[in-house]
Amino acid sequence: MGRKARGLAAAAAFLIISAACGGSTATTTQTDVGVTSNSILLGTTIALSGPAAAYGTIANAENAYFTYVNNTQGGVNGRKINFKILDDGYNPAQTVPLTKQLVEQDQVFLMFSGLGTQAQTSVRDYLNTKKVPQLFVATGATTWGKDFGSFKWTMSWQPPYQGEARIYAKDVLQNHSNAKIGVLYQNDDYGQDYLKGLTDGLGDKASMIVAKESYDVTAADPFAQLTKLKAAGVDTLFLFSTPKPSIQSLAFVTKVNWTPTIYLNSVSSPQVYLLAAKKAGAALQNVTSVSYQKDPTDPQWDNDAGMKLYKQVIANCSTCNVQDGFNIYGVAVAYTMVDVLKQAGNNLTRANVMKIASSQLNETNPFLLPGVKVTTTSSDHFPIMQEQVITWAGTGWKLQGSIIDERGSIK
Amino acid sequence: MQRVRTAPPRYWLVAVVVIFFLGFPTVISSFLASEWAQALILAIAIMGLNILVGYSGQLSLGHGAFMAMGAYISAILAHQYKIDYLLTIPVAAVATGVVGFLFGFPALRLSPLYLALATFALAVVSPSIIKRPHELTGGVQGILIAQPDPPPVVGDLFTTVTGTAMTSDQWIYYIALACALLLFWLAWNLARHRPGRAMRAIRDGEVAAAASGVNVAGYKTLAFGISAFYAGTAGSLFALSTGFISPDTFPVSLSIQLLVGAVIGGLASIPGPLLGAIFAYFLPIGSNQWVPSQTWLPEQVTSTVKNAGPAVSYGVILILIMIFAPNGIVGLIRTGYANLNRRLRGAGDRETGQMPPDPQTV
Numbered sequence: 001m002g003r004k005a006r007g008l009a010a011a012a013a014f015l016i017i018s019a020a021c022g023g024s025t026a027t028t029t030q031t032d033v034g035v036t037s038n039s040i041l042l043g044t045t046i047a048l049s050g051p052a053a054a055y056g057t058i059a060n061a062e063n064a065y066f067t068y069v070n071n072t073q074g075g076v077n078g079r080k081i082n083f084k085i086l087d088d089g090y091n092p093a094q095t096v097p098l099t100k101q102l103v104e105q106d107q108v109f110l111m112f113s114g115l116g117t118q119a120q121t122s123v124r125d126y127l128n129t130k131k132v133p134q135l136f137v138a139t140g141a142t143t144w145g146k147d148f149g150s151f152k153w154t155m156s157w158q159p160p161y162q163g164e165a166r167i168y169a170k171d172v173l174q175n176h177s178n179a180k181i182g183v184l185y186q187n188d189d190y191g192q193d194y195l196k197g198l199t200d201g202l203g204d205k206a207s208m209i210v211a212k213e214s215y216d217v218t219a220a221d222p223f224a225q226l227t228k229l230k231a232a233g234v235d236t237l238f239l240f241s242t243p244k245p246s247i248q249s250l251a252f253v254t255k256v257n258w259t260p261t262i263y264l265n266s267v268s269s270p271q272v273y274l275l276a277a278k279k280a281g282a283a284l285q286n287v288t289s290v291s292y293q294k295d296p297t298d299p300q301w302d303n304d305a306g307m308k309l310y311k312q313v314i315a316n317c318s319t320c321n322v323q324d325g326f327n328i329y330g331v332a333v334a335y336t337m338v339d340v341l342k343q344a345g346n347n348l349t350r351a352n353v354m355k356i357a358s359s360q361l362n363e364t365n366p367f368l369l370p371g372v373k374v375t376t377t378s379s380d381h382f383p384i385m386q387e388q389v390i391t392w393a394g395t396g397w398k399l400q401g402s403i404i405d406e407r408g409s410i411k
Numbered sequence: 412m413q414r415v416r417t418a419p420p421r422y423w424l425v426a427v428v429v430i431f432f433l434g435f436p437t438v439i440s441s442f443l444a445s446e447w448a449q450a451l452i453l454a455i456a457i458m459g460l461n462i463l464v465g466y467s468g469q470l471s472l473g474h475g476a477f478m479a480m481g482a483y484i485s486a487i488l489a490h491q492y493k494i495d496y497l498l499t500i501p502v503a504a505v506a507t508g509v510v511g512f513l514f515g516f517p518a519l520r521l522s523p524l525y526l527a528l529a530t531f532a533l534a535v536v537s538p539s540i541i542k543r544p545h546e547l548t549g550g551v552q553g554i555l556i557a558q559p560d561p562p563p564v565v566g567d568l569f570t571t572v573t574g575t576a577m578t579s580d581q582w583i584y585y586i587a588l589a590c591a592l593l594l595f596w597l598a599w600n601l602a603r604h605r606p607g608r609a610m611r612a613i614r615d616g617e618v619a620a621a622a623s624g625v626n627v628a629g630y631k632t633l634a635f636g637i638s639a640f641y642a643g644t645a646g647s648l649f650a651l652s653t654g655f656i657s658p659d660t661f662p663v664s665l666s667i668q669l670l671v672g673a674v675i676g677g678l679a680s681i682p683g684p685l686l687g688a689i690f691a692y693f694l695p696i697g698s699n700q701w702v703p704s705q706t707w708l709p710e711q712v713t714s715t716v717k718n719a720g721p722a723v724s725y726g727v728i729l730i731l732i733m734i735f736a737p738n739g740i741v742g743l744i745r746t747g748y749a750n751l752n753r754r755l756r757g758a759g760d761r762e763t764g765q766m767p768p769d770p771q772t773v
Contacts, residue, residue: 048717049699087699087717092553093660096653097446097696100580104442118553122655125555187542188551216539319714 034109035348040079040341042066043102045095045123046115046138048087054243055115057320058138059085061330062113062337064317069338071316076341079348084108090115092122099123103132110135110350113157113333117141117189120154128153133354135340136333136383140164140267142193142410145382148358153350155358157333157374159292159384161190161265162197163406165240167290167387168263169201170404172208172236176261180210182234184225184249186241187214194240194265210234215241221248227256236261243268250274250282261286266387270325271297271396287392290404292372292384293332297323297396306366332367336374336383339363371403380407428685432588436581437573445580445652446692451587452648454688457672458598459641464670465678466607467634468614470523473530475665476537477639481507481646482656486554487547496559496651497586503647504640511639515632534666538658553657556650558583583652590644591685599681601637610634611679664722671725675732677739686740694728695721 034041048056066081075081084106088094095114102108103126110133114120117139127134128151136157137144144156172179183198185191191214199206211232213225222245229237237253237260239246246268253260269289278284294301294310301307313331314320320327340357341348358381363374372386385407390397432451436444460474484503489496514533518526541548548554561569561582569577601607609630612620621627650656668691676687702708702716716723736743 049721089721091659091662091664092655092657093649093653093665096655097449100442100445104440118551118657118659121553121555122653122657122660126654216542 032109032349033107035079038075038079039082040076040348041082041084041106041108042110042112042337043084043086043099043106043108044111044113044115045086045088045098045102045119046113047090048085050089050091052090052116055090055138055326056087057324058113058115058326058330059083060317061314061320061327062334064315064320064327065313065331065334065338067316068313076338077345081338081341083112088116088119090119092116092118095119095122096126099126103127103130108132109348110353112136112337113138113330115139124151124154131350133350133357135353135357136337138329138333139190140193141189142197143189145380146410148381152358153354155354155376155381155383157336157383158329159387159406160197160382160410161193162200162410163382163385164266164290164387165194165197166201166406166409167389167404168238168288169198169203171288171389172263173202173205176236179208179236179261180232180234181208181236181238182229182232182260183209183212183238184222184229184241184245185212185214185238186245187216190242190267191240194238198238215245217242219245221245221252223248223252226252230256230258234260236263238263238265239268240265241268243270243273247273247277247280247282250277250284250287251280254281254283259283259285262288264289266290269390269397271295272321272324274392274397284392284394288400289390289392289397290387291369291390291397291399292387293325293328293368295325295397296328299396300399310367328367332365335365335367336361336363369399369403382407382410385409429592436584437569441578441580444578444584446696448580448584448587448652449649450689450692451584451591452645452652453669453672453692454685455587455591455594455648456642456645456669457676457684457688457691458594459638459645460669460673461676461678461680461684462598462601462610462641463634463638464673465680465683466602466614467610467631468523469518469631469634470527471530471638472527472666472670473533473537474638474642474669475661475663476530476533477507477511477642478646478649478665479537479541479656479661480510481643482650482661483541483548483554483646484643485647486556486650486656489556490549490554491547496556500590500644500647500651504644507643507646508636508640511642512632512636514639515635518635519628519631531663531666534663537661541658541661549657551657551659553655553660554650556654556656558651558654561585580652583648587648587652590648594641594644595681595685598641602679602681606630606633667725668721671729675728675739677741680739680741683739683741690728690740691725694724698724 044059046056046059047053063083066083069075070080084102086098088098111127113136115138120137120139124134131153134154136155140158140161142160142162144154145160183195185195202208211229211234213228215222215225226249239249239262246264264287266289274284294307310328310331311322314322314327340353343356344353359376359378361374361376361383365374369388372384374383376383386403386405388403389400391400435447456474456478460471463469463471481503484506485499488494488499488502521529542550558579559582560579561577566577609625612625613627613630617627672687672691673684675690677683698716699721703713732739
């Protein structure tokens with residue numbers, strides 16, 4: 001019996017070790033890892049499942065644009081773009097191993113458009129140590145552009161939340177100079193970034209903010225906070241909240257017969273959410289937000305070349321809703337990525353791509369509002385700093401005034 | 412020598428497993444080593460849960476909160492007070508163990524279902540609690556943890572074996588392995604001796620155990636304390652291996668993952684948590700990447716797996732385990748081994764022409 005068991009154990013050991021050897025991979029460190037003569041491999045981590053799964057469509061839209069470029073132009077300089085999307089479920093603890101997998105096992109050329117502030121912060125150190133570009137992260141936290149000096153391989157794309165809040169401040173000072181401002185913000189870096197931008201933007205008029213209330217991401221609803229704001233006599237309400245609490249707030253305000261002027265942050269302003277709020281009973285009066293990209297639901301772009309191109313591109317993605325604002329975001333940021341790769345030409349090294357993205361961008365993006373330019377210089381690493389005020393007009397957003405430029409306001 | 416020769420087969424299996432885990436990182440990439448380190452860390456936490464659920468029969472859905480506590484104690488000590496991270500691991504483990512022990516007192520008064528709810532509540536509120544002392548925990552920004560370079564002695568040894576320099580991921584793997592070996596050995600001793608027997612007695616019949624002179628309250632709280640000690644160690648190591656912790660790092664689903672791992676591996680067994688952890692760690696990653704790429708599967712299945720994430724695979728596996736292997740993988744292996752052994756013995760007897768003894772007639 002003893003001998004047989006020993007034989008079994010030896011067999012098991014042999015099996016395990018041979019299986020282990022089969023799994024080994026080589027390690028390489030070249031300047032152009034992930035690039036071959038006919039392909040470029042990009043990677044991303046994004047929430048395809050979990051509480052933030054609604055963002056997942058962004059990656060699919062980005063992939064749709066890469067497919068479009070591969071099919072109509074044969075890729076970038078003859079190299080087809082492959083895009084590997086992994087699901088981190090919005091959990092930073094998942095982002096770390098998945099990013100390591102993409103960098104070390106799949107050997108991607110760069111990380112593109114990873115989503116979530118905490119998630120992307122969790123891998124920033126790692127990617128910078130490895131000198132792998134972490135390009136155009138899909139979060140508006142101010143730290144990406146501001147701390148470029150310490151993290152030279154990381155960059156954002158969209159306007160930072162603080163810049164957006166400064167635009168609201170300007171609008172309030174111009175149109176509602178006697179406003180009693182109340183702020184509802186999410187108690188994390190996202191909400192606090194907005195609050196800081198608004199306070200900075202109001203400057204010595206910051207006392208206009210008569211009340212501010214925060215809620216936790218895990219909270220069921222923000223009703224108690226809204227009741228307090230109403231009791232404080234607020235007539236101008238700022239919602240620095242993610243889509244779900246924003247929809248709840250918009251409906252709640254109508255329910256308690258409160259008619260403040262509402263400033264809704266751009267994270268929650270895609271038309272689909274406003275329509276959901278309307279369904280929940282929100283009157284949606286005097287709602288203001290900002291935008292920098294063309295709204296696929298706005299009929300004024302029906303004959304616009306950029307919008308036509310967007311519709312052609314998004315047809316490559318069977319699961320994408322053409323009206324979803326997240327999808328035009330994805331296509332627009334993928335456009336910038338392709339632009340950078342084109343400019344890099346045959347000098348397709350990580351360092352060169354990073355240099356172009358961080359200091360040599362000067363692009364007119366067909367999916368963004370006319371006048372919005374994607375630019376970076378050696379001293380400015382916020383690609384987009386222009387936005388336009390929009391107001392809700394019953395069924396869709398209406399552009400107001402002209403483009404407001406906040407470039408240089410965030411140091 | 413005589414002892415070695417007559418050692419029962421499971422000792423040999425243990426030796427093989429230890430040697431396998433020692434040598435594994437020398438043949439796999441640094442990235443795979445970091446994944447296996449995470450699996451080992453999960454195994455430690457699941458072992459803790461196994462002591463509580465499997466041996467003492469108390470259910471906990473909140474072990475993620477104990478992991479979070481261990482992780483934050485270590486991270487704060489290392490980050491704010493500049494203490495060497497490795498030294499903070501035992502501190503975090505003991506502190507978490509004490510808190511777990513204290514949590515055991517109110518737990519005594521709760522029946523199993525309510526205990527599950529109370530611990531679940533612990534897991535739900537912990538991310539919000541972590542955010543409050545902003546200066547200490549870094550709030551939502553989290554804390555970055557520098558990953559240590561291997562000490563020269565270990566690094567040189569590794570280089571002579573593999574010919575490549577040792578990365579910090581590989582070094583963390585060995586730290587995790589050392590902790591796992593120590594804690595599994597402790598758990599094995601615990602299970603074989605008086606406390607293990609007492610806990611099992613309480614699990615199987617509290618009144619009977621008390622009647623036999625077992626200190627029910629003492630052992631129940633002790634089980635909670637030891638269990639939290641394991642979770643604290645795992646949390647501390649987890650923070651080290653991810654290199655970054657924030658409140659979102661410890662969602663409710665982590666606690667569920669631990670429980671699923673414990674059940675898949677096999678409750679009240681020593682190898683169970685290791686097998687359970689390997690499954691619980693690699694299964695969602697694997698199924699999430701493999702299932703959606705399979706064209707032969709119906710679209711509904713692939714898109715469900717894609718949208719719902721690891722929850723689907725956990726659910727399916729848990730149901731299958733409950734139906735086909737209620738004692739987990741370990742139970743499955745034990746039955747299989749027993750059957751195989753009977754077959755082999757039968758064959759041997761046929762050779763000698765002797766009939767196997769019939770237990771009914773002997």
